[in-house]
Amino acid sequence: MPDIVEITNLYRSYKNKTILQNITADAKQGDVIALLGKNGAGKTTLLETLLGFAVPEQGEVTLFGTPSTEIDAKEKQRIGFVPQQDELLEQLSASEHLELFGRFQPNWDQTLCDRLCQSWQIPLTTRISKLSVGQRQKLAIILALCHKPQLLILDEPVASLDPIARRLFLTELVNIAADQQSVIIFSSHIVFDMERVASKVWLLKDHQLAWQSELDALKGSVVRLHISASQLLPNPLTFANILRQRVQARNATITVQNWQEAQLAILEQQLQAKIRVERLNLEDIFLEMHEC
Numbered sequence: 001m002p003d004i005v006e007i008t009n010l011y012r013s014y015k016n017k018t019i020l021q022n023i024t025a026d027a028k029q030g031d032v033i034a035l036l037g038k039n040g041a042g043k044t045t046l047l048e049t050l051l052g053f054a055v056p057e058q059g060e061v062t063l064f065g066t067p068s069t070e071i072d073a074k075e076k077q078r079i080g081f082v083p084q085q086d087e088l089l090e091q092l093s094a095s096e097h098l099e100l101f102g103r104f105q106p107n108w109d110q111t112l113c114d115r116l117c118q119s120w121q122i123p124l125t126t127r128i129s130k131l132s133v134g135q136r137q138k139l140a141i142i143l144a145l146c147h148k149p150q151l152l153i154l155d156e157p158v159a160s161l162d163p164i165a166r167r168l169f170l171t172e173l174v175n176i177a178a179d180q181q182s183v184i185i186f187s188s189h190i191v192f193d194m195e196r197v198a199s200k201v202w203l204l205k206d207h208q209l210a211w212q213s214e215l216d217a218l219k220g221s222v223v224r225l226h227i228s229a230s231q232l233l234p235n236p237l238t239f240a241n242i243l244r245q246r247v248q249a250r251n252a253t254i255t256v257q258n259w260q261e262a263q264l265a266i267l268e269q270q271l272q273a274k275i276r277v278e279r280l281n282l283e284d285i286f287l288e289m290h291e292c
Contacts, residue, residue, distance in 0.1 A: 002065035011058035021207040027183040034194035035187040037204030080149030086140040090129035105147035113146040154186035191283040227252040229273035
C-alpha cells in the first residue's frame with residue numbers, strides 16, 4: 001500500500017520568488033503532523049499544492065498513490081480540509097449545509113455531527129451569512145471531520161475558536177489519531193496545541209524542511225545547555241551544531257541541535273565546566289531554530 005501522502009523534490013515559486021524548494025516528505029497512516037513555520041514560510045502553499053489546488057513547477061505530490069492534481073471524486077471523498085478562509089455556501093442555513101454535504105459522503109457520521117453541533121452550540125437554523133467568524137469556523141471543522149476522512153488537512157483551524165471549543169476540537173483530533181487509520185496534517189500559530197496531539201513535525205525554514213521526523217526525536221535533538229566553568233570561556237564557543245549562544249565570562253547559555261547524551265561528559269571535560277541540560281518544549285524549539 002502506498003503512503004497516503006508522498007512529496008518528492010517539490011519546488012514552488014511566486015513572481016520569481018522561491019516559496020518551496022527541494023521538499024521531500026511522506027505521511028503514513030497514523031501520522032499526526034504539525035506543520036510549523038513563520039508567516040510567509042510557505043505553509044499554506046505547501047498544503048494547497050498537496051491538495052492539488054496548484055501544479056508543482058518541479059517535483060511531484062501524490063495522494064493515495066495518485067498525483068494530487070489527478071485524484072478523482074472517490075479519492076476526494078477520502079479528504080477533509082479546513083482552509084484559513086472557509087468556503088461555505090452563505091445562502092444556506094447551517095443545517096441545510098450539513099445535510100447537503102452529508103448526502104455526498106458515504107461515511108458521514110451523523111451521530112458525531114449532532115454531538116459537535118450541540119457541544120459547539122451551532123445555530124442550525126441560522127443562515128451561514130449571519131454566523132459569526134467563530135461559528136463559521138466550527139461549522140467548517142464539523143464538515144471536515146464528520147465524513148471520517150483518511151487524510152485531514154487543517155490550515156489554522158483554531159484561530160477563531162474560544163478555549164472551550166479549541167479543547168473539544170483537540171479532543172476529536174486525539175480520537176481520530178488514536179484510530180491510527182488516518183493522516184492529519186495541520187498548521188497553527190498555537191504551538192502548544194500542536195504539541196499536545198502531534199506525533200511528527202514538518203518545520204519549514206528558508207523554503208525547505210529543516211526538520212521532518214518524530215516530535216520526540218526533535219525534542220531530544222534540540223536542547224539548551226547552561227554552562228558554568230572554572231575559567232573564562234572562549235567567546236564565541238565554536239563546537240558543532242550551535243544554534244544560539246550567550247557567553248559571559250565563566251558562564252554561558254547555548255542552544256544546540258543534534259544533541260547526544262554522550263557529548264555531555266566530553267564537553268564538561270573540554271570546557272572544565274559543569275553543564276546542565278534543559279529540555280525544551282516545541283514552542284521554545286521553534287523560536288530557537290528561527291532566531292539563530
